[in-house]
Amino acid sequence: MSRYEYGIDFDKIDAIDIHTHVEIDGCGHRSLDDELMAASEKYFKSGEERTPSIDAIADHYRARNMAAVVFTVDAASASGHPTNSVEEIAEGAARHNDVLIPFGSVDPWQGKAAVRRVHRLVDDYGVKGFKFHPSMQGFEPNDRQFYPLYEAITEAGVPALFHTGQTGIGAGLPGGHGIKLRYSDPMLLDDVAADFPDLTLIMAHPSVPWVDSQISIATHKANVFIDLSGWSPKYFPPQLVKAANSMLGGKVLFGSDFPVIQVDRWMKDFANLDIKPEVAPLIFKQNALRVLGIKH
Secondary structure, eight states: OOOOOOOOOTTTOSEEEEEEEOOBOTTOOBSSOHHHHHHHHHHHTOOGGGSOOHHHHHHHHHHTTEEEEEEOOOOHHHHSOOOOOHHHHHHHHHHTTTTEEEOBOOOGGGTHHHHHHHHHHHHHHOOOOEEEOHHHHTOOTTOGGGHHHHHHHHHHTOOEEEEOSOOSTTTTSGGGGGOOGGGGOTHHHHHHHHHOTTSOEEEESOOTTOHHHHHHHHHHOTTEEEEOTTSOGGGSOHHHHHHHTTTTTTTEEOOOOBTTSOHHHHHHHHTTSOOOTTTHHIIIIIHHHHHTTSOO
8 A cells, every 4th residue: 555645846737637537447447337437428428538547647647747636436325336446546646646646535425434434545545635426426515414524524634526516427318317416506515614614625617507606605715616627618607717817716726527528628728718817827726736735
């Protein structure tokens, strides 16, 4: 077992992608069952490139002089499909600690076992944050039975990243494969942010159809940030672009959702947005350094 420690030269890299998926482990086990994976590939128009190894992901970002936060989602209780190995991701990031930053994931329905796993992933593997996907994991984030998880993450001093808004997982399937969008309403996270003011929360993706709520929460709560992953920038809601250029310039983070959204495509489309030159460096790196606790 290798415990992760930063080996990234943060002064020299150009950007930090805060939202990158590792969807397969060394045993070939994928993060989603076959039906969900096929539907997701159709939704995002991705294919074989959808499941690169962690070594390939490291090479991809190294070639672009970027660092990337890598993770999977443990939704075993809700989906019945065991996740790919979270520990293997942390160990892979430790091998590639010049470009990769590991986030952990725990199944919120595992109760005290999930809390213990938070501590183990931080203490033994050195993960630098945690990823949740309320719709996939089938839970309401503001349900107080899950508050011990947030207490543990707060104690660890690392951020929690929550999927918000629409999801491509289950899209186009009957009943969306049982996945419920309402669990990813960002207003549920407003409660968490208020009750855990020392916990840094990241709302992943433009929160369609709740973008106005998302902007309000990030404006109101000092401990809440937004990542811009999961959508090509050319489809960003205009009010989110306007907010990023003004009152949320210090609260918005570059994220691609790689490999479902290719980094090069995201960057090309972002370049066509009318983003102020003084705001772009904040989005690409400086805000992430704050969120990760590297610089204040």
